[in-house]
Amino acid sequence: MDIKAFKTFRVIVETGSFQAAADKLNYAQSTVTFQMQQLERDLAIQLFEKVGRKMVLTQAGKSILPAIDSVLGTVTAMKNYGKPTDALSGELRIAIPDTLLTYRMQPILKRFHNQTPGVQLSLQMANCFTIPKKVSSGTVDLGIHYDVGGYAKNLVVQRLGEFPLVLVASPLLDTQALNLQTPHQRLRVSLLTDDRESIYQKKFAAAIAERDIVFPHFLEIGSVEAVKQSVMSNLGIAYLPKFVVQSEVDAGQLQIIPTNFANETLTAVYIQRQNKWRSQILDQFVQILVDAFTA
Structure with missing residues (x-):
């Protein structure tokens, strides 16, 4: 199986369409379609189905997403193995509401960027009730928001203040x-x-x-x-x-x-999925986050 196809699959889920994924990855849409057809053959499951004019995840696609996300996380972890903090590379996707992003996160983001200049941060502003769904599904790696309760069993919730x-x-x-x-x-x-x-x-x-x-x-x-x-x-x-x-x-x-x-x-919390493989990038960000909120 091609890791590139796994990455493309995740980008489709994040952006919501084959065309948007192609634009983000700088691919032709035909390349994205071919990769998904090949991945479906390799996995022997249908990942997407057409509903109206949109391609949406099948139940099998939703079920396989955490496993694909785990594989991609493991690949990133292996690439970063043994590297010092300032040499880490990869992407960290965070969902956060407007109030926290605008008025609490700037020093945290600056410190993280200074310590890990090779990491690409992707920040999504989202409502506190939708952030747990994004984290649970693997659309983002970390959620920082106000506690709303009712979390899925695959989420770990930690209080910030x-x-x-x-x-x-x-x-x-x-x-x-x-x-x-x-x-x-x-x-x-x-x-x-x-x-x-x-x-x-x-x-x-x-x-x-x-x-x-x-x-x-x-x-x-x-x-x-x-x-x-x-x-x-x-x-x-x-x-x-x-x-x-x-x-x-x-x-x-x-x-x-x-x-x-x-x-x-309001109780501010951060949430992440329970994972066998720990991300050095995520751990570094969480440490900076906790330090800032408990200072």
């Missing part, structure tokens, strides 16, 4: 008209979020629903930084991890609105 959540508004907002400690309210201010499916937004939605508090407008803006700028412009309020807004609060550009559910927190 606790982070408080806060409700923030512009200093221009009259807080007398925004008392979330009183139930049964119909408020006039808009509620802003970067992702209505984020775990912190779901926590806030549950808290206000329990207290029968209703906002007239709910705006999903798409990025945490855009949400912060919108709140500072007094377009509405937002419920976010405190570390995301701490500098603006300290500078007087945002104010924290008291609530009677102010003790809500």
Whole structure:
């Protein structure tokens, strides 16, 4: 069997199509198709099936993916065997939500790059509820996110730390008209979020629903930084991890609105698949990650 075909198979899974994989690998699409046909013959299974205009993994393809990923990981580990950290080569794929990537990961990424300049980092921003699926399926090597529970048996989950959540508004907002400690309210201010499916937004939605508090407008803006700028412009309020807004609060550009559910927190975790073969690249990144979060 050709290792190149294994690599192509994984890239198809990552990118979602034969054409996208061909573009990423700088192959002709016919080359990708030929490699997959050959791999299916070698394995005696059908890896993909056509659904509409898309090629999707069969159940056999899904089942074989962890084994192929293990083979590729083993090949990388053998290539790196005995090498010092600064001589390691390969790829590390990480899925992470916007808040952690933008406001917590920059020093970690810089330190890892300085220590392992030959390693290619692939970072995917994703929702915390989808990241475990990516790690479990082998689409990414590591997930860093907020704990959502319900993990597959093939995942190892490790705690990184606790982070408080806060409700923030512009200093221009009259807080007398925004008392979330009183139930049964119909408020006039808009509620802003970067992702209505984020775990912190779901926590806030549950808290206000329990207290029968209703906002007239709910705006999903798409990025945490855009949400912060919108709140500072007094377009509405937002419920976010405190570390995301701490500098603006300290500078007087945002104010924290008291609530009677102010003790809500998020637990940051990292998750990886249980693997017989340990990746030196992954271990190096995890060590830097843990050091930074526990410092």
